[in-house]
Amino acid sequence: MDALLREQLYQKVIEGERTEIAAIIEAALAAGEAPLPLIADILNPALREAGEKFDQGTFYLPELIMSAEAMQAAMDVLQPILEARKEQVRVSGRVVIATVQGDIHDIGKNIVCSLLRANGFEVLDLGKNVPAADIVAQAESFKADVIGLSALLSTTLPYCRDTIRLLEEKGIREKYLVFIGGGAATSEYAHSIGAEYGGPHAEAGVANILKTLRKG
DSSP states (O other), rough: HHHHHHHHHHHHHHOOOTTTHHHHHHHHHTTTTTHHHHHIIIIIIHHHHHHHHHHHHOOHHHHHHHHHHHHHHHHHHHHHHHHTTOOOOOOEEEEEEEEBBOOOHHHHHHHHHHHHHHTTTTEEOOSBBBBHHHHHHHHHTTTTTTTEEEEOHHHHHHHHHHHHHHHTTTTGGGGOEEEESSSTTHHHHHHHHHSEEEEOHHHHHHHHHHHHHOOO
């Protein structure tokens, strides 16, 4: 594949430019590029770089969201091709993620979903204002490895604790890693309720999920 096309595709994700993504991908495929290498070698690293820039303070939230949307635009083109060829992206693990009951903020959660997918995770996003019972039921059905709980408001943090308690009551707590995130989430609170990780930064959360699963 032409190195120029690779660079253009990478930069479009970094810059959050969706309008030309489809045309660049189609040109790349016409030049002989396969879908999986496009995802693994170009799209995923570009979105990871955007996440790193956000954590370093050189990207602001709107820029990170635009990068995630550009990545999704690329996947909208590539996913039907992968399905037609019966090809699959390497799966790092399975994550069920939700904004907990009482909280309707989901920008941070959506960014985490994009970063997880960029790192090879299969993600089931349950949306916002999701009760603990629904989160646990979906985690069981999805055969998840990780449960991600988002809480922007301090008043909704107890619902993270309720999810863990429900897992314990059902005798299935050991099946899952539980990560909490959002503006109200702290490492101290996460540890106090028995979660494996807590913090407000998307990139750090995803990095810790990867690190913890690799240790396992």
